[in-house]
Amino acid sequence: MLKVKTPNEVWTLIKQKFAPLSGGEYVPSFLAAGRVLAEDICAAEYVPDFDRSTVDGYAVRAKDTFGCSDSMPAILTRVGAVEMGQEVRIQVSEDECAAVPTGGEVPREADAVAMIEYTEDYGDGTVGILKAVSPGTNMIYRGDDVKPGKVVLKKGRQLKPQDIGALAAMGIVQVFVKKKLKVAIISTGDELIPAEEKPGSGQIRDVNSDLLRAAVEAAGAQPACMGIIKDKEKLLADALERALNTCDMVLISGGSSVGTKDATCRVIEEKGEILFHGIAMKPGKPTILGCVDSKPVVGLPGHPAAAFFVMQLFVVPLMDRLTGQERRQFPVKAILEENVGANHGRAQYMGVWLRREGGKVFARPIRSKSGLITSLAGSEGYFCIDRDCEGIAAGTEVDVYLYG
């Protein structure tokens, strides 16, 4: 019997045993949201590529405005108007100004923009500036945002909409991203029937195929559901073989009874090695991690709530390890609404319902006895009761992790 691991030992082991998959593919940037960058993104140009006004107003030479005021405007000659998207041919010399719209190019000789609100057009070709500006006022200089060579997005970043915008700004219209992971999903158990069938005596519906498929997709990978496999070692071995032929990792869920757990272990050992069997956590203790052909094979608990927690806590980090993704998770501080009890030396994870009231977030723990649907449906996240904690009192602030 292999030693049960703590959650921290599992995360360490994942990093030791599995390395990011090499290679990647080019995709159009505008379709790359959710994909993981396989290279750093470096700016190749100045953004913006010219000095721009940040307001509607008049481009001026700042020193021509020094000392002016409402009662003593600086009177400048209007030598033209900058047009959006046009090359600027206007020259602004001493005591001259040029109208410029927000985002428009500031003529080279000008060094500041006076906001239109602080100017007066006298209609005779001259403009009064009512408030002095210093050099650089209301301007963005060429390259102020990004200069060539700057690393704007790092390898391992899962691209978000805001990053897609940044890529467009730099004119980077295709990006090199990691291929989507293919994750095989196998449900095992003689008691399982497809979700669309009506259970007979002693039968239950296969929840994990649909649950894990959705969770794998939400994590950015491509699920491959292999269906329900009966508790026969040969059938499971064949299914694992097929899964390994086409996928980057395999999730086998079910087999919560002793015999089936052993079958999962044996088929993994036959083809590769077991890295551990059992995590010191609740729920999720009977988790198995193996390695076959350098690919991870995970044995998940059959109980859907437990399988889902293990998915969130270990399978997603394992997937991230394979894509090299730096996923960043930030907990929500929430006030626990009920006391929760001790947990006998194992880290315990509890789902919660969250609600906001008066600027605060409250978490109601979902009790695990009636665990199946209620601990999943409509819930938002979970918190952890540490292994050496005797319980947490109502009113305590806890770190709630939202489901990915």
Added chain:
Amino acid sequence: MLKVKTPNEVWTLIKQKFAPLSGGEYVPSFLAAGRVLAEDICAAEYVPDFDRSTVDGYAVRAKDTFGCSDSMPAILTRVGAVEMGQEVRIQVSEDECAAVPTGGEVPREADAVAMIEYTEDYGDGTVGILKAVSPGTNMIYRGDDVKPGKVVLKKGRQLKPQDIGALAAMGIVQVFVKKKLKVAIISTGDELIPAEEKPGSGQIRDVNSDLLRAAVEAAGAQPACMGIIKDKEKLLADALERALNTCDMVLISGGSSVGTKDATCRVIEEKGEILFHGIAMKPGKPTILGCVDSKPVVGLPGHPAAAFFVMQLFVVPLMDRLTGQERRQFPVKAILEENVGANHGRAQYMGVWLRREGGKVFARPIRSKSGLITSLAGSEGYFCIDRDCEGIAAGTEVDVYLYG
């Protein structure tokens, strides 16, 4: 000139002027993640549908075990073994027991399960129970999780992987969801060129088409990019007409110069009405909301960072209003790493970079001068400086909202 609205006034107005779209469509539940429920989901069956053991052990009549101990086991006759997925025909009478696996059906006459760890199989057809159990121990009763009639998921919920699992558990293999919103995206501005072209003098790349497309998709809707429209009122009016023919709402971005802003207003007014022009916030002040043929038409600022904030703060809630979605957002508490200044009577939104250290989350504000790419790329969320706040000191805890 219409009065500038506060953010709260805008949210109220959105609810007053726009109602959820009626109707919906059936989709297979396993493909429904991310979709918005158009009806409450009610359980129609008991889950589980039979009394189940939560451990590997022996189904017993609890009273037969009362008073037993390690040194004085209760000796019961083993009358069989429950098999997974099979109808249970075993009867457990007085002083009898039946082996039962985790998740297996507990025979009707039994009322508790003794864990295998606290039993001893004597090999002669009898089993010793070493620890007493009370009725209900290690069991889940029929319907403990869900009983027929219970509302498990509410209309308006955006389905998450955990909800998909719950639907499978209940045998609900198709769900009635809202149709995906179609959102038209129009970029305006004579200075704009497509992202794949090299800007000439005074030209900049169209960032908002790609940015808004990705943000619309991330919010669960279907984007329809109409391309770049030059600053001609007729061209914009035609594009708006085409957009309204096929889409549920229209986003027009750009037009940060006075003339263009006016053009957007005029084309909306020509076909419908302007609800407001200007929000008392920074960035995002020049936002326009109109209503044409009962459909919302939003004029977004041309500056990508500003357009993105307005998208997060007002467009996503507007989309949610149309689908009837109850989106729930929970802020992350983060410690501000730098002082941020006053904001002259307008709510100010600032993007942040987040990092975790020692169980705490720290937020570094992204200064807005060099606003374009750097305030978007790689950032995680934003916080708000209230309109009557003079600034926030480094070290203060702020509520950071992660980008959706």
